[in-house]
Amino acid sequence: NAGVTQTPKFQVLKTGQSMTLQCAQDMNHEYMSWYRQDPGMGLRLIHYSVGAGITDQGEVPNGYNVSRSTTEDFPLRLLSAAPSQTSVYFCASNPAGDGYEQYFGPGTRLTVT
């Protein structure tokens, strides 16, 4: 099992550019989530999905879109990048049910200039 994978590892964008952060998991987990991590702010939930075709907003959804067409993939789209979106992005997955561990991907470090 590869677990949760994310691409790219690093990315530099100019303000206004768009891009997609990729996330995939091979553990057949129903739930997937995107977090951003900023210094002193912990991990903040951007969007999450409880199954294919179902997504919902987290704490900081503005400027990001997601879709979940398959169980395995959960891409995060930045529509028009802003410097405030400079962050480390983590994707995570876990089985449905009562309090299962979230497995995190290795992260994507994004810089918007």
Next chain:
Amino acid sequence: GENVEQHPSTLSVQEGDSAVIKCTYSDSASNYFPWYKQELGKRPQLIIDIRSNVGEKKDQRIAVTLNKTAKHFSLHITETQPEDSAVYFCAAANSGGSNYKLTFGKGTLLTVNP
């Protein structure tokens, strides 16, 4: 929504001492409380979790306690070692129903000095 406060933000201890990190939560419906450890440049990894029907859980040198009435839970690390140095995050979730989302605290940077 849920709000999780975590203290202290930084903690420095001598090797062999104990370390305690405390968290409070606001949503009385929260019933699942995991702790994650994140080493520098790495992804967060679960180290221990507790559910609301349990008051305390231990795993070797780490333990977590939960006080539902006061809405706070704590991580205890005994006999600290340099490899315990990392950022620790508490989190809370209501794992019932069809939704599952974790709300994290802001983290505690633990430094264990040899």
